[in-house]
Amino acid sequence: MEKRLDLSFKEEVKELSGANVDLCYQCQKCSNGCPLLYVMDFSPAQIIAGVRLGKKDLVFKQNTFWICINCKTCTARCPQGIEIAKIMDALRKIALKEKREIKEKQIYLFYRLALKNILSFGRLYELGLILDLKLKTKEFTKDLALGFEMFKKNKLSLFPKVVDRKKLNAAVNKIKKRGADIKPQSTQRE
Ligand code: SF4
Ligand code: SF4
CATH class of the missing domain: 1.10.1060.10 (Alpha-helical ferredoxin)
Known part of the structure; x- marks a missing residue:
C-alpha cells in the first residue's frame, strides 16, 4: 500500500x-x-x-x-x-x-513514430508508420494479413502524399509558438 x-x-x-x-x-x-x-x-x-x-x-x-x-x-x-x-x-x-516507468511501451512507441511521421509528411503516411513500427519492434509478421486486406481495399498507399513543405514548416512553427512540445522524443525509452 x-x-x-x-x-x-x-x-x-x-x-x-x-x-x-x-x-x-x-x-x-x-x-x-x-x-x-x-x-x-x-x-x-x-x-x-x-x-x-x-x-x-x-x-x-x-x-x-x-x-x-x-x-x-x-x-x-x-x-x-x-x-x-x-x-x-x-x-x-x-x-x-518525471521519467517514470512507461507501462505500455509499444503504445508510447506508436505515439512517437506517428508524430515523427506526421512532422515529416504533413499527414499520416500509414505504410511508412507500419514499416517504422516493424523495424523497431521486429514483429515483422504480426498483423500481416490485416495489412494485406487494407492494401487490397486501397486503405494503404505505397507513397506519401506530396505536401507543400513551406506550409508544413509554417504550421509546425505556429504550433510550437503556442507552447506545444511536438518534438518526437528520444527512442531510448521505447
Ligand atoms: S463521470 Fe465524472 S463524476 Fe462520474 S465518476 Fe467519472 S469523472 Fe467522476
Ligand atoms: S478518452 Fe476514451 S479511451 Fe480515454 S478514458 Fe475516456 S473513454 Fe476511455
Missing part, C-alpha cells in the same frame, strides 16, 4: 489539464462508457479518485492513461463536465517529465 501522499499532485494535474477533479462524485459513468476499460488496470474513475487523494505513485503504476486513446466518450458522459481525456493527457506528460 502506498504510504506517501503527494498533495501537490492534484494541483499539478488540475493545472495541466484544466479539469477540476474535485467535482467528481464517483458515479462511474466515465468508466462504464470507456471502450478500453477491459484492458485498463484502473478504470478512469479510479484514476480520478487516485489523483484527488494524492496517490501519485499508485496512479503511475497503472496503464490506464497509456491505454487511453482520447476518444472523449468519458468526457461526454460525465455529468460534472470533467475533461477526463485531458486528465489522461496530463498524466502522460507528467510521467514523461
Whole structure:
C-alpha cells in the first residue's frame, strides 16, 4: 500500500489539464462508457479518485492513461463536465517529465513514430508508420494479413502524399509558438 501522499499532485494535474477533479462524485459513468476499460488496470474513475487523494505513485503504476486513446466518450458522459481525456493527457506528460516507468511501451512507441511521421509528411503516411513500427519492434509478421486486406481495399498507399513543405514548416512553427512540445522524443525509452 502506498504510504506517501503527494498533495501537490492534484494541483499539478488540475493545472495541466484544466479539469477540476474535485467535482467528481464517483458515479462511474466515465468508466462504464470507456471502450478500453477491459484492458485498463484502473478504470478512469479510479484514476480520478487516485489523483484527488494524492496517490501519485499508485496512479503511475497503472496503464490506464497509456491505454487511453482520447476518444472523449468519458468526457461526454460525465455529468460534472470533467475533461477526463485531458486528465489522461496530463498524466502522460507528467510521467514523461518525471521519467517514470512507461507501462505500455509499444503504445508510447506508436505515439512517437506517428508524430515523427506526421512532422515529416504533413499527414499520416500509414505504410511508412507500419514499416517504422516493424523495424523497431521486429514483429515483422504480426498483423500481416490485416495489412494485406487494407492494401487490397486501397486503405494503404505505397507513397506519401506530396505536401507543400513551406506550409508544413509554417504550421509546425505556429504550433510550437503556442507552447506545444511536438518534438518526437528520444527512442531510448521505447
Ligand atoms: S463521470 Fe465524472 S463524476 Fe462520474 S465518476 Fe467519472 S469523472 Fe467522476
Ligand atoms: S478518452 Fe480515454 S478514458 Fe475516456 S473513454 Fe476514451 S479511451 Fe476511455
